[in-house]
Amino acid sequence: MAAAREGQPRAVARLISFVEDDSPLLREVMQALAPHTGHARVIGLTGAPGVGKSTTTNALIAELRRAGKRVGVLAVDPSSPFSGGALLGDRIRMHDHAGDPDVYIRSMASRGHLGGLSWSTPQAIRVLDAAGFDVVLVETVGVGQSEVEIAGQADTTLVLLAPGMGDGIQAAKAGILEIGDLYVVNKADRDGADQVRRDLRGMLNLAERRDDAWRQPIVKISAARQEGLAEVVEEIDRHHAFLAETGELHRRRTRRARLEVEAIAVAELRRRWAGVGVRGELDTLAAGVAAGTTDPYTAADALLEAHLGDPGTGQA
Amino acid sequence: MAAAREGQPRAVARLISFVEDDSPLLREVMQALAPHTGHARVIGLTGAPGVGKSTTTNALIAELRRAGKRVGVLAVDPSSPFSGGALLGDRIRMHDHAGDPDVYIRSMASRGHLGGLSWSTPQAIRVLDAAGFDVVLVETVGVGQSEVEIAGQADTTLVLLAPGMGDGIQAAKAGILEIGDLYVVNKADRDGADQVRRDLRGMLNLAERRDDAWRQPIVKISAARQEGLAEVVEEIDRHHAFLAETGELHRRRTRRARLEVEAIAVAELRRRWAGVGVRGELDTLAAGVAAGTTDPYTAADALLEAHLGDPGTGQA
Structure with missing residues (x-):
């Protein structure tokens, strides 16, 4: 446990495996970790398949590392309740930041029987938080429900878009308008990036909101060229300051904890049943x-x- | 309620809306319908995007109608927690069987906050069952978790495949091997259909199973040409007979009811909390x-x- 708190990858991996396996040791682990939690910023990143989530995650890690942050990443694949898929992803993903002790990347298959994201992700976040990571990035493919769930668990939710995605994006828009704190248009060098931004801005402007509400920024990037990521990090910081000032940070984190407590209580009840x-x-x-x-x-x-x-x- | 039991579309639609809206009247409705349930066969149909689920559903409806069956269809879209998407789908889908009073088709957005499929689908199945439909077809796009869930709710689960789907199918295979009672290879006229069948048979043969277990058939069809559907219906009947003989039908239906009771109890508990x-x-x-x-x-x-x-x- 001490090794995990120092962020030693093997120790962290072991604790996250406890989460995935719903180990009987989990209770004890979480009790021991509790006093060391509450420091990490939790950033959600979601978007439809093909918008460049992995590339953006890697680019964002690089940017955060430049600022000296220790970064933990959970890549949650809600389309795979079968754990086999996660391994290959891990190997591909680890490449860019392999050997950097201040970056930890983990793919997680969301588990069907305990309700997926809502169960395992907050606990894995908790492990990374206690392990001293400054930022915990939760990446999830945008398939509706998981998008909404991630917005309930992150301090700041990034929604990733890209030009040329056709109808998929259009269909997704109604949903993503409700969850993004920050919109990122990837592949900014391609035709149509400005159009995506304009369309999105138009739709965001239509949504009713209070005068003192957060106005979601839209940032254009090219993740593959590592362009625009500094602005993304700036906007994340600005959003964090906004959350802290308005008391919304406390409310979001309390809500996240409430969902977690409820999920555990329900799981415990099912176990009794x-x-x-x-x-x-x-x-x-x-x-x-x-x-x-x-x-x-x-x-x-x-x-x-x-x-x-x-x-x-x-x-x- | 009486009108719904006669299968009048508007009355049925109203009761399913109660399910979708988690209406306070639902309890009373379900109490009244209970004695009239347990007759419909529940068939699940799942597959990756692009394999032709809607076309196959329509072809299967036509085949079942030929046999004089009344058919209710629930098209569940787990990628859409937002109800807006369901309407367009309804309009497109209703076309083929519009005006046939013995076919009822309904798209349902799976609802995020109550756990999606596991909550609303069994209750909508219950409504269609009580409304006297002989077969309730539950169609869901194959995105991992929903596949597994549908297998828990149907008497017989059909997994739809098609040639030329590339990596998506490969990736899906590990999962679909665990859930299908009957595999249907659509687009049988295309190159590669036989290869899909051979690959699948090989993988199914590798799976360990008891000697008296159900050996999953693989049926080739062309849904667009309405070819092969008679064999699909035959195999569904054969599987149903197998379930009934082995007592598995009773076990599956009891398990489905148990999940439903648990889900309602948990929702009630959350309401109290x-x-x-x-x-x-x-x-x-x-x-x-x-x-x-x-x-x-x-x-x-x-x-x-x-x-x-x-x-x-x-x-x-």
Whole structure:
């Protein structure tokens, strides 16, 4: 644990494996790490396939390293509940920053059965935070739900776009307008980059917001040429200052912690329901639902009432 | 409700909207529908983008209609937590079978905040089942997690492939091997269809399975030419007979009901946690986690202990 707190890659990797495997040791690990958390800035990076997320992540790491920051990266692939895919990605990704002890990159397959991003990512963030990384970058492919989830977990969410992506981008726009703190148009040297920026600005301007709300900047970059990243980092800093001043940073982090606590409580409850005794009861209820002799709501009530002291708590 | 049970499209649509909106009336609706459920066969259809899911769904509907079956279709788009996208899809899809009162097609955006497929789809299936549809087809784009989820909800899961899809298919293979009851190779008239079938057969043969386990058939079709669909329907029937004989049908349906009951119980619990009183307590715990004065496991324990009569229930 001490080795992980010094950021030693193998020790960090081991703790993140505990997260992925939902190890029984996780509870103890998290208890020990708690006092050392709360320092890292959590940056989310999302975008449709093909916009250049990996290249941008690498370019952003390089820029942050130039500023002396230690950077931890979680590349979450919500399209892969199967852990096999993560390894190849790791090997490809590690290349650019291989040998730099102040960069740690980890691909994570989001796990289906515990609700994906909402379960494992915040805990992996917590490990990297306690390991002393100044910035934790969470990269996720933009497939709708994961975009929304990442926005709930990051201090600052970057949405990456690129020209020439066609309908995909158009379709995505309705969604991404709700989640970005900062928009990054990659492949700025290509035709259409300015058009993407103009379209996006137009759409952002249409959205209603309060006068004192954050006005999302749009930054053009060429990740492959390492151009424009300094401005991205500046805007991230500016957003962070905004969050801190308005108290929104505290609110976001508390919300993230609340989701995490809820997810763990729910997982724990499911574990109890799967336990001897309760499991048989649940199976009986489920068989009744399958047979049509009862409905799922009545069965859920029965399950809760049998395992909650006060079934009426908090209800109107 | 009676109108929905007769399969009147507007009445059915209204009840499914209740599901999508998580209406307070849902509980009452499900209680009333329960005795009328358990008759429909639930068929899952999944595959990567581009393999021809919509065309295959339409061809399969036509084949099932030829056999006199009433068909309900749920097209679930897990990449869209935003409801806007569903409408256009509806309009395009309805075209082929427009005016046929025995076909009902509905696009559903999977909802982010309640866990997507696992929440709304089983309830929409329940509505269509009670409305007297003989077959409920659940079509979902194959993006990993949703594939796995659909396999948990259908009696029979069809995995759709096509030649010429390149790396996407290769990458997907590890996952789809675990979920298909029946593999369908679309675009059989194209080069490479036989190769896809051979590769897939080879991989399926490598997987360990018991001697009495179901051996997944691979059927070649051309959905656009309406060729091969009769064989698909035959294989679905054969799989259904296998499930019924082995008792697996009952097990699958009970498991589906169990997941549904659990999901509703968890949602109900979250609702209570969001209620006055508990919410303040949860916020206090979350603020402690965000500040590093406590860890999420200890906070989750506190939350459960305060709202469960017997915190030790079901634990070892």
